[in-house]
Amino acid sequence: MRTSVPDSLHTPSNERGAIIIIILLVLAVLSFLAMELSKETLVDHASSSYLKSTIAGNALCDSGCVLAKKLLLDDKTDNKADYKFEDWGKFDEPLEDISEELAGGIIKGTIVDENGLFPINKLTSTESKESNETSAYRDIMLRLLTKLCDDLDIEDAKPEDYLEAIRIWQGENMPDTLKHDIWYQSRQEQYKSPKKKMVSPEELLLLYWPNALPGDVERLYYGTKDIKGLRDLVSVWATGPINVNTAPEEILWVLPTEKNKRRAFLEVVDEYRDNEANSFEGNWYVTVAGYVGITQNQLPSNVLGVTSDIFRINITAIIGGGEKRESTVVKRSSEKLTVIQRFTN
Numbered sequence: 001m002r003t004s005v006p007d008s009l010h011t012p013s014n015e016r017g018a019i020i021i022i023i024l025l026v027l028a029v030l031s032f033l034a035m036e037l038s039k040e041t042l043v044d045h046a047s048s049s050y051l052k053s054t055i056a057g058n059a060l061c062d063s064g065c066v067l068a069k070k071l072l073l074d075d076k077t078d079n080k081a082d083y084k085f086e087d088w089g090k091f092d093e094p095l096e097d098i099s100e101e102l103a104g105g106i107i108k109g110t111i112v113d114e115n116g117l118f119p120i121n122k123l124t125s126t127e128s129k130e131s132n133e134t135s136a137y138r139d140i141m142l143r144l145l146t147k148l149c150d151d152l153d154i155e156d157a158k159p160e161d162y163l164e165a166i167r168i169w170q171g172e173n174m175p176d177t178l179k180h181d182i183w184y185q186s187r188q189e190q191y192k193s194p195k196k197k198m199v200s201p202e203e204l205l206l207l208y209w210p211n212a213l214p215g216d217v218e219r220l221y222y223g224t225k226d227i228k229g230l231r232d233l234v235s236v237w238a239t240g241p242i243n244v245n246t247a248p249e250e251i252l253w254v255l256p257t258e259k260n261k262r263r264a265f266l267e268v269v270d271e272y273r274d275n276e277a278n279s280f281e282g283n284w285y286v287t288v289a290g291y292v293g294i295t296q297n298q299l300p301s302n303v304l305g306v307t308s309d310i311f312r313i314n315i316t317a318i319i320g321g322g323e324k325r326e327s328t329v330v331k332r333s334s335e336k337l338t339v340i341q342r343f344t345n
Contacts, residue, residue, distance in 0.1 A: 060107045060317035061326040064095060068111055068313040069330065069337050076332055082113060082308040083245035083273070083280040106318040114329070115308035116246030117235035118144065120204075121197040122303075123163070124170040136300040137240070138163065143254035144233065145220075151227050152219050157212035162220070165207040171195035183208040198236045237312075237329050237340055241305035244285045245273065256289070257298050264292035280306055309333070310340070 071088040083089065091111045099106045123141060125134040145159035168180045171194075184191055184206075191206065198204075204221050223229025233250055242251065249266055256265045272278055272288050285304065286296050313328045329340040 058317075058324070060105065060319070061315045061324055064107050064109050064315040064317070065313055065326070065328050067091075067094065068109065068315075068328075072111070072311055072330070072332055073337060076334060079307065081245060081279075081281040081306040082115075082243060083306075085276045088311070089246075104320060107315065108318075109313065109315040112312040112314065113243055113246040113308045114235040114238040114310040114312055115241070115243040115305075116248065116251070117238060118233055118242065118251060119238040119240045120166070120201070120234040120236055121170065122240050124167050124172045124197075133240075133303055136303045139257070140242075140251075140254055140300060140303070141166075144250065147250070147254060148220060148223075148227075148229070152224065152229075154212075154216050154220060157209050157216050161210050162207065165209055166204070169193045169195075169203065169207055170197055180208045201231055201234055201236055203236075204230055204234075235310070237331075238310045241303050243306060243308050244269070244304055245280050245306050246308065255299055255304070256294050257300075258294065261292060261294050261298070265289055265294055268292050282306065 068088070068091055071091060075082070075086055075088050088111045091109055095107050095109050099108070118141060119137070120141075122134065122137045125131055142159055142163055145162055148154075149157070149159050164174060164176065165180065168174055168177050180193065184193060194203075202221075205217060207217065209217055219229070221229050221231050223232065228248065228250055233248060244252070244255075249270065252266050252269055253262050256262050268288050268291055269285060272284070273280075278284070283301065283304075284306075286299065286301065289296075289299060309332050311330055311332065313330065315326050315328075317324045317326075325345045326342070327345060328342045330337045331340055
């Protein structure tokens with residue numbers, strides 16, 4: 001026997017449809033709210049992770065810098081020469097040990113001897129008469145520029161003109177000074193030469209270089225994958241003399257005045273520097289140069305040395321997916337280190 005359904009339980013089809021629509025709308029709203037809450041949670045988590053990574057990265061960089069400073073100060077005691085076999089020259093080794101102990105973090109670093117690079121601010125002299133030291137630095141720089149132009153296939157622009165541009169930029173009054181000033185003012189974004197010593201090596205990218213083709217200035221500065229440019233060869237902080245113990249090969253190459261003896265000089269000096277048992281004090285490079293027929297007069301001995309006082313500490317901290325790079329330039333005296341500049345890259 002069929003049981004009849006009470007009228008109260010019968011719902012018109014249009015009402016049932018309305019109820020279904022309301023339920024679907026409620027579910028959609030709840031789904032949207034759930035998604036937004038999930039997004040907010042993810043953003044909060046990401047922000048928290050970024051903050052933690054930043055704090056940890058800063059702490060690692062600071063710790064690495066403290067260690068580097070200690071190595072440099074310890075080395076200063078009874079120091080007669082600075083070279084790559086000293087503890088500061090092997091700065092990466094203790095950092096590797098530290099990285100092995102870190103959970104989810106890596107710290108890397110180097111200590112660069114700025115005195116091994118060419119002191120770009122020694123090309124101009126405040127004296128009315130050019131000193132022998134200034135002349136020696138200019139000769140070295142001209143030889144370096146000439147070699148770089150040859151290696152980088154820069155043919156139209158002249159090395160002499162770029163050297164002159166540096167001197168004008170640093171404030172030296174020369175016959176073409178007005179021409180350079182007009183060129184700087186004619187740029188789409190006008191600027192002036194500061195007429196003082198450089199504070200950043202990137203200023204070399206701003207120089208007026210007559211007859212240079214598009215890209216020549218950048219190539220001279222950055223170099224290529226296989227050829228170092230000025231960026232890696234000059235220092236705006238060092239004041240000389242050039243440390244032969246730590247100078248890059250590109251600098252060593254252009255030290256002798258005799259062009260046909262430069263390769264031999266580089267090879268004999270490199271061989272000597274690679275032997276940890278050798279003494280790196282005094283003017284050993286003069287003696288070694290004699291082995292290949294180079295006399296002391298054929299070297300700019302008045303601007304060469306074996307000790308250093310300006311160093312750049314480079315630290316890289318990697319935490320999770322974040323990375324921080326920091327450089328600190330310090331000047332070392334007999335008792336302390338003074339921070340000259342600190343920057344992130």
